[in-house]
Amino acid sequence: MVKEIEKAGITIVQMANLIPVAKTVGSNRMVPTISIPYPLGDPSTSKEEQWKLRYHRVGVALEALETDIEEQTVFKVKI
DSSP states (O other): OHHHHHHTTOOOOEEESOHHHHHHTTOSEEEEOSOSSOTTOOTTSOHHHHHHHHHHHHHHHHHHHHOOOSSOEEOOOOO
16 A cells, blocks of 8 residues: 555655565555554553653654655664
8 A cells, every 4th residue: 555655646654563564565664663552652661651652753754754765764763
């Protein structure tokens, strides 16, 4: 689906925890997430920590949208 959206001229960032799968299906801009059931959070941490984590990952995704790329790119996130 990512490739079809980009064919329509819309830049897209895929946030995924299985980056190898995202690469295989042809995603161009990828941001790693945390886990399958909680892609942008970790329920074992405080709400404040979860907010920081989400804020950071979404910020990376927004930067990825603005970045010109030549090939498939995985954008780095803080662990």
